[in-house]
Amino acid sequence: MNIPVIGVLALQGDVREHLIALAAADAVARPVRRPEELAEVDGLVLPGGESTTISKLAILFGVMEPLRARVQDGMPVYGTCAGMIMLADKILDPRSGQETIGGIDMIVRRNAFGRQNESFEAAVDVRGIPGDPVEGVFIRAPWVESVGAAAEVLAEHDGHIVAVRQGNALATSFHPELTGDHRVHSLFVDMVRANGTSESL
Numbered sequence: 001m002n003i004p005v006i007g008v009l010a011l012q013g014d015v016r017e018h019l020i021a022l023a024a025a026d027a028v029a030r031p032v033r034r035p036e037e038l039a040e041v042d043g044l045v046l047p048g049g050e051s052t053t054i055s056k057l058a059i060l061f062g063v064m065e066p067l068r069a070r071v072q073d074g075m076p077v078y079g080t081c082a083g084m085i086m087l088a089d090k091i092l093d094p095r096s097g098q099e100t101i102g103g104i105d106m107i108v109r110r111n112a113f114g115r116q117n118e119s120f121e122a123a124v125d126v127r128g129i130p131g132d133p134v135e136g137v138f139i140r141a142p143w144v145e146s147v148g149a150a151a152e153v154l155a156e157h158d159g160h161i162v163a164v165r166q167g168n169a170l171a172t173s174f175h176p177e178l179t180g181d182h183r184v185h186s187l188f189v190d191m192v193r194a195n196g197t198s199e200s201l
């Protein structure tokens with residue numbers, strides 16, 4: 001079986017942790033900043049960070065439209081926290097000039113769980129991940145206010161949606177790359193493998 005090549009959008013945020021988690025989940029992982037680099041990956045992770053900054057930098061680097069095109073084309077994509085916001089078709093409370101890539105029919109609320117000093121950890125049961133619950137690290141995390149019919153809710157915390165999948169797009173409010181538990185990354189690597197790597201096309 002071919003080893004998938006998975007990019008991590010490296011404009012801002014916790015890129016390194018995702019590269020490490022993807023490598024641990026048996027993918028070849030590399031940072032992606034430019035459209036040429038995006039064209040070479042089989043799947044992409046959108047890291048946590050600050051979604052307004054990521055949005056502005058993506059536009060500045062000329063990668064926003066190519067990102068939208070590849071996501072619409074079905075490239076597997078996984079967004080954590082700010083990355084989840086980037087995958088939302090709609091933000092409830094966007095900052096001015098803030099855009100998203102879209103791809104998941106959901107409405108997200110930024111900083112919904114509180115600000116930095118209110119960050120927390122909680123055990124989260126994620127559909128499709130066998131065994132113990134995942135340790136969810138929530139840092140100024142969004143939650144999902146509502147999803148459309150095509151989106152599947154994979155996890156909730158305190159009655160709020162915190163993990164969603166729609167086709168080849170996966171999003172979590174929390175940060176599995178910070179825990180050393182690579183099961184969510186493995187789920188994503190499996191999605192990329194199932195979609196086919198460029199060598200096998």
Ligand code: GLN
Nearest residue numbers: 048049050051081082140
């Ligand atoms: N609150 C941040 C935002 O709105 C997300 C925080 C995070 O990614 N840890 O983009």
